[in-house]
Structures are given as structure tokens and as C-alpha cells.
Amino acid sequence: MKLPLRVLLVMENAPAHSPDLQDDLLEEFKFIKIQFLPPNTTPLLQPMDQQVISNFKKLYTKALFERCFEVTEGTNLTLREFWKYHFHIAACLKMIEKAWEGVTKRTLTSAWKKLWPESVVECDFEGFEIVLVEPVVNEIVALAKTMGLEVDNNDIDELVEEHSQELTTEDLMELHCVSQQEVLEESLSEEEKEVTAKQQSSGAIREMLKAWETFASYIEKHHPNKAVAMLATNLFNDKAVSNFHQILKRRQKQMSVDSFLVKKN
Template identity: 90%
Template sequence: MNLPLHVLLVMDNAPAHPPDLQDDLLEEFKFIKIQFLPPNTTLLLQPLDKQVISKFKKLYTKALFERCFEVTEATNLTLKEFRKYHFHIVACLKMIEKAWEGVTKRTLTSAWKKLWPESIVEHDFEGYEIAPVEPVVNKIVSLAKIMGLEVDNNDIDELVEEQSQELTTEELMELHCVSQQEVVEESLSEEEEEEVTAKQQSSGAIREMLKAWETVASYIEKHHPNKAVDMCATNLFNDNAVSHFHQILKHRQKQMSLDSYLVKKI
């Protein structure tokens, strides 16, 4: 319509937002007008809180369950293994993108209807209501049951409701500490399992196996017609299997040296 470009950026009154943000805008962005909401009115005024965030969270949960189902169904991984090896930042960002794309213009328009009806042309929102999210919730519940989880519609609603408030800095730091502790405990648990397994193997048996492997590798290297294939296969086996047993012996040698040193000191 050949109108000049004007943008109104409405922001909540969070302390993280610089109050002089408007003055800090570069000259090329002066067409943007920043309007902060009054303090303690976010829940009443912020349009995104009018079911938009709720729908986004349900769409994100649906994307998460779909991804979880795809991975576990194709690989027979457990849910714990999925969380450990496949639930990372990049995967989360992709699911966030997918979920946000699922939030329709109709939903966003409805969010502004009660707050600022004059900003929307009448026929743009007349008769608009928030699109029902029950099909999304039903899909989540269906996927959960396929994966053997006891989940119903109320569980999904409670999950979204529990996350309705933004976390404080202290709560985020506490969650980070808990997460770090879980990583440490899980790492220690794995090391203990490996140590128990290693203790079941004597150093003599491991050396005997390694010597046998050297004999086999030497024979293959000498008689295999394709040197490239021989080298590739030997290196692959060394890196993925034999190195584990070398590490066991190396660790035991270090431990023996340390024990010997401590005994001498005492």
C-alpha cells in the first residue's frame, strides 16, 4: 500500500531488558517503536499468554514424542538411551522450529482480539477462536502409549500448566547444578560398571589375548592380497575393540605405580 515502514515492538517489563533500548537503536532501525508493558501486568496483557504459548508447548511436546518414537522404534534404544544420545540442543532447536511453525496465524490473531481489537480489521478475526488443541494432545497420548508410557490427556495439560511460569535465575542455576550432578553420577556409574567388568579379567588373560591378536594381525598383513583392505580392517579393530583392553592394562599399571609410590612414602 506504499505506506512507510513502522514497527511496534511490545516487550514485557523484565529486568533483563535495558530501559533505554529505544535510544540505543541504530539509525537504520529508528522505524521501530519499543513499548514496554507496565510492571506486573504481563499475565494480564501479554498476547502470547492468551493460549499461544500453551499451544506452542503442546506442539513441541508432540514433536518431542514423535522424535522419540522414531528413534526408539528404528534402533530399539530405551528412552534413557534416547535422552542421553539423541536429546541435545540441536534436536531441541529443530523441534522448537517445527512447533512454532505449527502455531497458525489464526491463533495469533485470536490472541490479540480481546487485548487490542482495534489493531485488527474486523473481518480478520470475526468468528476466530483458538483452534482446538485436543487432536494434538490425543496424538501425544497415542504416541506415549505406543512407547509403553502411562500418559493421559490430563497429564499433558498438567505438564503445560506446570511450565506456565518463567523460571527465575536462581531456579535456572539450581536446575543446572542438578543436571551437572546427574551427569557426574551417571559417568561414575558407567566407570564403576566398566571397572567391575575389567576386574573379572586377569591381566595375564588380557596379555595373552593381545599377543594372539598380534599374531593374527601379522599373518593377515603378510598374506592378504589387498593391503588397503588389510590396513583398514586392522586399524578399525584396533581402534574399536583392542584399544579397550590396552586401556585396562595401562590403567592397572598406573594404579600399581601409584600404590608402590604410596607404600614407599609411608
């Protein structure tokens, strides 16, 4: 329509955002107007806080319960074993992607209603939040009960609410200390394993690992339930066989160091 270029940049009223930002814009960007939200109104006006984040968290929780059900169904895996051996960064990222894809265009549009009502006047949002959110919560509750968990809709709402606040510096430092302690305990455990491992020759360990690979391959190939077979072999591999792989890896590393020192001397 040959109108001049105009941009409105809406920003939250955070300490990190300079109030003089508008004056600091270069001349070539003067077509941008910066408007700050009023202080202490983030949960009331900020679009992402108008059910978008909440809906995303519930969709993520649903994806998490679905993943847990898929892994533990038909096996003897406990929830603790699921968290320890089958929940990792790659799985988490896939669930995040799945949850974000579930956030609808209608949800994103409705988020502007309080801040900019005129932009969504053509839509009827009467009872919109209840219709959108409740089925997801009900599905989560149903999945949880299938896995033997005693939860209801209020529990899911509380779970989402617990993660509504960002972690403070103190929280992050505490998590870091816990992580360091776990690494230390694991290191001590590895030393204990090495004492036991000294009684086993590397040749015997390699022979056992080769036999295990043959056995696992046969089970996964011929078992009538491929998923169950794979879960079982993966679990045994993680909880038992991996220990012997680590022993050989440490010995190989030590041999490399010893060889290097001999050459240097």
C-alpha cells in the same frame, strides 16, 4: 503512499528495560515510538502469551512422543533407554523446528486480539482456541496410550503448565550440581572399568571391534527390517561396544603423554 516513516516498538514492562529508553534514542531514530505494556499484564496482553507459546509446547510434546514411538516401536527399548541413548541435542532441535513450523499464521494473528483488537477484526475467532488446541492434545494422548502410558488430556495440560515458568538462578545452580555429581560418578565408573580392562590387551580389543563392525554391517545389510536392525546394533554399540572404544582411546592418550614426557626428559 509517501507517508513519513513511523515505528511503534511495544515492549514488556521488565526491570531490564529502562523507562527512559525513549529519551535515550539517537536523533536519527526519533521516528521510533516506544510503548511499554502495563505492569503485571504479561499473561493478559503480551501476544506470545496468548496461546502461541502454549500451542508451541503442545506441538513440541507431540513431536517428542512421535519420536519416542518411532524409536521404541518393534524393539525392547524402554522409555528410560530412549531418554538416555536416543534423545540428544540434535534430535531436540529438530523437534523444536518441527513444532515451530506447526504454529500457524492464524495463531500468530489471533495473539494480537487482546492487545490490538482492530488488527484482527476481519477474523472470526469464536471458539478458535478449542478447535486449534484440542486435536493436538488428543493426538498426544493417543500416542502415549500406544506406548502403554496412562495419560489423559488433563495430564498433558499439566505437563505444559509445569514448564510455564522460567528457571530461577537457584534452579540452574541445582541442575549444575546434579550434572557435576553425574560426571563424578561416571569418572569413578571409568576407573573401575579401567581396572578390568587391564586384563585385556589392546590387540585383542581391536580384533574384537573389527569382528563387531563386520557383524553389525552384515546384520544391517541383510536384515529384512532395516530400522529394527539399526536400532538393535546402535543400542548394543552404545551400551557395550563403546566401552572398548573408550579403553583404546584412553590408552592411546596415555601413550602420547608418556612419549611426550620421555622426549622432554
